[in-house]
Amino acid sequence: MLRFILKRFLEAIPVLFIVATLTFFLLHQMKGGPFDTERPMPPEVKKAIYAYYGLDKPVWRQYLNYMERLVLHGDLGMDQKYFGWSVNELLASSLPVSLELGLEGLFFALIFGTIAGVVASLRKNTFGDYIPMSIATFGICIPSFVTGPLLILVFALGLGWFNASGWFFPRDRVLPAMTLGLYYMAYISRLARGGMLEILNQDFIRTARAKGASEWRIVRKHSLRGGLLPVVTFLGPAVSGIVTGSLVVETIFQIPGAARFFVNAASNRDGPMLMGTTLVYAVLVIVMNLAADVMAVWMNPRLRFE
Numbered sequence: 001m002l003r004f005i006l007k008r009f010l011e012a013i014p015v016l017f018i019v020a021t022l023t024f025f026l027l028h029q030m031k032g033g034p035f036d037t038e039r040p041m042p043p044e045v046k047k048a049i050y051a052y053y054g055l056d057k058p059v060w061r062q063y064l065n066y067m068e069r070l071v072l073h074g075d076l077g078m079d080q081k082y083f084g085w086s087v088n089e090l091l092a093s094s095l096p097v098s099l100e101l102g103l104e105g106l107f108f109a110l111i112f113g114t115i116a117g118v119v120a121s122l123r124k125n126t127f128g129d130y131i132p133m134s135i136a137t138f139g140i141c142i143p144s145f146v147t148g149p150l151l152i153l154v155f156a157l158g159l160g161w162f163n164a165s166g167w168f169f170p171r172d173r174v175l176p177a178m179t180l181g182l183y184y185m186a187y188i189s190r191l192a193r194g195g196m197l198e199i200l201n202q203d204f205i206r207t208a209r210a211k212g213a214s215e216w217r218i219v220r221k222h223s224l225r226g227g228l229l230p231v232v233t234f235l236g237p238a239v240s241g242i243v244t245g246s247l248v249v250e251t252i253f254q255i256p257g258a259a260r261f262f263v264n265a266a267s268n269r270d271g272p273m274l275m276g277t278t279l280v281y282a283v284l285v286i287v288m289n290l291a292a293d294v295m296a297v298w299m300n301p302r303l304r305f306e
Helices: 002-027 043-053 059-073 087-122 127-141 144-158 170-200 203-210 215-227 229-252 259-268 271-299 301-305
Strands: none
Touching: 002 059, 002 271, 087 127, 087 170, 087 229, 087 259, 087 271, 127 170, 144 170, 144 229, 170 215, 170 229, 229 259, 229 271, 259 271
8 A cells, every 4th residue: 555655646746846847937928017007117217126026037047946946845836916925935924725625625526426326226217216315416417606606695785594604613614615515526426326236236335135144235235336336437527526516615605715816816816825835736636546546546445556
């Protein structure tokens, strides 16, 4: 297992290098900059600002300086809109909120999606199967930027159970987590149903039933581990989608996460912040994909040789 993890880790290094390089040079192709204003800036002031941020050097020199700071010190640079603040400091204050939201959305999707899929597989072609699969279809068809306002309209403005926005109380986490996790809960429930049905139709399951094993024992001891393998393999893409989808959800619910810096940086042409958020999200996606691979290998050891 250690060799497998090390192999995946080494494969991630060139991926991050490519992401950093492409993002850096693509940002330098954008028109405009963070210091462009309606009123012309005095040339001496503009020259001093560019010198402070190192923008007066050739692009290749800027790239080498950035990669040196990044690799040797983990320095993502100074933010160009929040003077005196580094990208590391700004992300350190907001990224925990985004991580909490992502984990809560993933937890919601896993718990309810798995339960719905297992119940549907045990109640095949009955209302116990049709109802959760219908809800799953609803979750797949409606995007989060529609689901979020609908949940706010019903549960916040209509019933008054939750706040429409903010991140102050535990109940403020419920609607954002539901919005973020509903789409992936739908996929997980369908994958869990398909995987469980495939296992439940195997000969060893019929043998266990013939020996008088209870349905709960069959599910818990014989079916669950193999039946949920498709769900585990889906966790990598699901985490990627949850990470990127949190940008929309944080905007809808006015959550003080890293998404606001990413969105503002895109509109302000703030290169260091765009670089920083892109790299951080890339690392999160790679780490969660690695975790999903490790879990899949634990459930099916034959995968470590692929």
